[in-house]
Amino acid sequence: MRYAQGGGLTAERRQFRERIRFEAGERFARGERNAVIAKELRVSERSVERWRRAWREGGRAALASAGPPKLPKLSDDRFAELEQELARGPAEHGWEDQRWTLARIRALILWRFDLDVSPAAVWRLLHRHGWSWQSPARRAMERDEHAVELWKKDVWPRAE
Template sequence: MRYPQGGGLTAERRAFRERIRVEAARMFAAGQDNAVVAKRLRVSVRSVQRWRRSWNDGGPKALQSRGSPGRPKLSEALFAVLEQELDKGPVAHGWPDQTWTLDRIRTLIGRCFHKSITLSAIAQMLRRHGWSHQVPARRALERDEDAITGWVRETWPQVEAPRRRSVPTSSSRTRPASR
């Protein structure tokens, strides 16, 4: 079975499964045995046992669908706040340089929103909102582009060894001239 959301179930399938769990809750309230509930709903006894434990702990609401597991960890409003914090830069948040890493963003999310999100989820969330992965160029501050260009044009051709011409060769080590 293919999952349209890259994992998880479609909304229709989640609703269908929730209806089965709600029906199981009605049967639990009526005093039906786990095996009878499993047979009537055409599910495993183990699932019915798990549902009954949840139903005993939290009632019928405990069997309701919690939504897609792939839903965003931060709402649009919270992501807007996160973007404002990211625009301030890492130095404003106590890091020594101006490089945002996923680990630093995870720490910032923890500080601001008291949420824990995996690095891959953060990367996906940033990509979804148009942020791109960028690696800063490591260049010396004293770098002189004009001097580099001149060296490549003038000095490098003199330093570079000339290429050997292509001539017929022999496979014999002792008599190179023979064929």
């Protein structure tokens, strides 16, 4: 992974970098050379050249941050709707078994929101909202959850 957050910069880090570009813009206006600006701001000369070109074409506004590179395609409200659909289970949506896969969630997003996203985008969306990959344990149909809980409570402590 490129960044600790799983992708992109934090808002604070984007602001920090924007301040450096604005400082460079002030120095461009004073006529300072790229090499001097790069050395004092501790950035590459190539970045300073790119910023100077943007500054010439669009002024100070061209040095402003463009914001996060990828905004989520589903808003928090729409993701809440997606979670409700996921809670209903795959069988409710026409699949034979009870496994959600990225391909199935992608299809659900396409059907429900008319939005075509890649499997990687589905994974990023789920991960961003705290979902994780899970492999369900196979359990017998005859399993009695109440009896298991009683056993854990009464028998297991004595076995230790």
